[in-house]
Amino acid sequence: MESVKEKILDNLYKQLKTKNHIIGVATGSGLTAKYAEQGGADFILALSSGRFRQMGVSSLAGFMPYANSNSVVMDFALKELLPVIKKIPTIFGLFATDPTINLEAYIKKIQDHGFAGINNYPTLGLIDGDFREALEEQGISYQREVEAIRIASQRGLFTVAFVFNESQAKAMLQAGADIICVHLGLTTGGILGAKQIQSLQSAKRIAIAIFSVCNQFNRPVIKMVYGGPVNKPIDVQFMYDGTDINGYIGGSVFERIPAEQLIMKITKSFKQTYDVKYEEFMQKIINGFSSKQDYIAFIKDYISTHYMEQITLNDLASILNLSRTYLSTLFKGEMGISFVNYLINFRLNRAIEIMYEKDLPFSTISEMVGYPNYTQFSKIFKKRYGLSPKQYKKQTLGQNKRT
Missing domain, CATH: 1.10.10.60 (Homeodomain-like)
Incomplete structure (x- = not known):
């Protein structure tokens, strides 16, 4: 009998075989998740930053001691996501570096509650400098996120790994990650100016370099991108063109849309269409x-x-x-x-x-x-x-x- 993880992977690879791209929606509310599912999303990420976005607060609040990130996710996801999301998997955004939890026990709890898998978020990959060094000196490191992915994978859970460089991608692959998602930083916006195009080109180079590590492994892995300057369907198309990137995960780009119909429309647009407002310039660059x-x-x-x-x-x-x-x-x-x-x-x-x-x-x-x-x-x-x-x-x- 197929496990939940095997069913998820079968469905995703069937989509890829028919030339579809995979879309994940990072959310903090049942409303967003419900209409994202109807719009064609392939999986839902339950993230504490999504919950803070629903409160009108920056995604960065998920990294601050305003609340316990894991408790926030467990609370809203059990009440709002699992009861309404039936056709696609819900992935738990696990703050693996929380020193107050036992990883094995907490991941078992996540599985027992009915979540299909985990994702390493909040992640230390978004922290650098002296603060990052101080955290790592105390054993609060990205390696603990890798360990969480390893434990979840061994338990048969579906795993989505955020990575920021080649070495992290390699570590997550060795831990058994099913999806390697290059996290390009917090989502940025703005009109299509020179700096935006240059940011997209830089993001694409980073993603290609990281995904080259994936191609060295002897097992299949789904490659996705998240955040940074990639915030419109045409940006996603730019990332896809000439690469083997399989899909896109969005948080702010879906979460900020308040109306149900608009959530459906924008989710579908990331699967199917471009934003015509600035498609012309980007399409010229894509086509050469x-x-x-x-x-x-x-x-x-x-x-x-x-x-x-x-x-x-x-x-x-x-x-x-x-x-x-x-x-x-x-x-x-x-x-x-x-x-x-x-x-x-x-x-x-x-x-x-x-x-x-x-x-x-x-x-x-x-x-x-x-x-x-x-x-x-x-x-x-x-x-x-x-x-x-x-x-x-x-x-x-x-x-x-x-x-």
Whole structure:
């Protein structure tokens, strides 16, 4: 007879064989879990940080002595998750370094209560510096999290291991982890700017390096990513492209959505679709560039969307994996104008359009087109048009009225 763990793995590998990706939802409430299950999530992680998110508190509260993390998870998961989640497994987020518990006894308790497995969260992997060293000197170390995964695996529980580097991945694999999930840090947000793209590229490199360790083992393991800059479906697609990553675990990206229908919709979107709001730029990066014109078109599109933000050729060169010198020469050769002058022209033309559209202070217009320093804006404007912005508007408005 198949064990619970074997059934879970059979279901997950069947999905992978049909080209589906695995989705895990880290939650702190029955509401989120219920609608995530209906939306197509493959498993639920019960985490103390999820509970704190439901209280309107930062996920980091799960690391603080405001409450006992394991008691928090046991309390809400028994009341809210296990009674309503029937079709997919619920995984217990175990704070393995809690010095007040006996790991073997507590993991048996978790199993006896009906949880399908464990995950090592909160994890010391998110702590570094002097505090991390002090904890490890007292025996409070990541190795205890590895030991928890080993005990749970031996007991036939399903195990999801958060790892932060290659050595931790190797240790978790040796302990019997069923899923190796590269934890990329607390989830970050923001619009798709140069820094966001660079963060995604860096995250992808980290994940590939860590998962290379998994490929050296002689048994199958499911590879997933969590957190960091990966917070939209198109980000997840970027991580999948050209890699053997099998899935994604999300916490904040699902937990922050308050309405039932939206929870269903966003869970489905991570399984099936992209966020069209910034899909275009990311899709170009995913697909690659086949000609010089593709690079130039990308830069022009990027400027037209992000002209109000700080833009440098260095950032764009990093995004496109080209040298700054080559990109500068390429742009000038194709456009007949330097990148800097093209950007200045675009911003000043947009500033002139705003002058006519709205009666705003010139300092506000300056900020709207990417110049937070009005003195710099005025100086550049006067050098280009021979008049200050105020003089230019007064003169050209007068000419327009006469015509």
